[in-house]
Amino acid sequence: MLVSAIAASAVLRWLVLARGHKIEEVPELPLVVSDSAEAVEKTNAALKILKQIGAFPDAEKAKDSHAIRPGKGKMRNRRYISRKGPLVVYGTEGAKLTKAFRNIPGVEVAHVSRLNLLKLAPGGHLGRFIIWTKSAFEKLDEIYGTFDKPSLKKKGYVLPRTKMVNADLARIINSDEVQSVVKPIKKEIKRAPLKKNPLKNLNVMLKLNHMLRLPRGWLSWLRRRG
Structure with missing residues (x-):
């Protein structure tokens, strides 16, 4: 110093x-x-x-x-x-x-x-x-x-x-010598699937339980019968 x-x-x-x-x-x-x-x-x-x-x-x-x-x-x-x-x-x-x-x-x-x-x-x-x-x-x-x-x-x-020796880092990275060696840019962006809560999202709940599409009266009748 x-x-x-x-x-x-x-x-x-x-x-x-x-x-x-x-x-x-x-x-x-x-x-x-x-x-x-x-x-x-x-x-x-x-x-x-x-x-x-x-x-x-x-x-x-x-x-x-x-x-x-x-x-x-x-x-x-x-x-x-x-x-x-x-x-x-x-x-x-x-x-x-x-x-x-x-x-x-x-x-x-x-x-x-x-x-x-x-x-x-x-x-x-x-x-x-x-x-x-x-x-x-x-x-x-x-x-x-x-x-x-x-x-x-x-x-x-x-x-x-x-x-x-050269403090211009952007010029070094973008030079032809460096760009010819490095891997190409990955254009595909893979995103993780978004997990939705079935208790809050009706469409997701219907995929899990298709019987919910029936009216409530039909569901109670089926339960009494079965």
């Missing part, structure tokens, strides 16, 4: 937009910045980086959405709600950018080896806007592997593949 969340946030731009992120000014996805961003210590410098790469509107959206929760939830230790902003993923242990970005509302920071599904897909919705540093992005192949090489960190882990 982690690799699916990473792929959804990196490949499908419309999925990130559908999740509500303001990425109209972002030049490309996946968004990778140089490792010099990991040495940033001040929040003011971190804001400049966000403005340069076009991610500042998304952080502003998260800041402006901070509000009191409606309903009784605000009495149960979850008083405030706010939208999610960008997630900054770094690759160097002890990087200084954690202190620079933690003061910006809505912006979260995570190490590439400790990615959390709750951060990659909050609420179970894929398409989180992620900002990668160069070292973090290069470590993805080492951690999760590729389709050609297995993972070096996770023993026996292989990236999931789609079982179907």
Whole structure:
């Protein structure tokens, strides 16, 4: 599930937009910045980086959405709600950018080896806007592997593949190759006989007892005689 969340946030731009992120000014996805961003210590410098790469509107959206929760939830230790902003993923242990970005509302920071599904897909919705540093992005192949090489960190882990090469199932079924092998359609529809209740259906009762066709007076006369 982690690799699916990473792929959804990196490949499908419309999925990130559908999740509500303001990425109209972002030049490309996946968004990778140089490792010099990991040495940033001040929040003011971190804001400049966000403005340069076009991610500042998304952080502003998260800041402006901070509000009191409606309903009784605000009495149960979850008083405030706010939208999610960008997630900054770094690759160097002890990087200084954690202190620079933690003061910006809505912006979260995570190490590439400790990615959390709750951060990659909050609420179970894929398409989180992620900002990668160069070292973090290069470590993805080492951690999760590729389709050609297995993972070096996770023993026996292989990236999931789609079982179907062509997802158009109707086209496969209706193709000449498949239709020439399968059995023809059965046009005869055999229905089970409908069993009717003789006590409720007079015609069925007459088939069982033809004497009921006689008037009631004749039946009583025959009984007295017999």
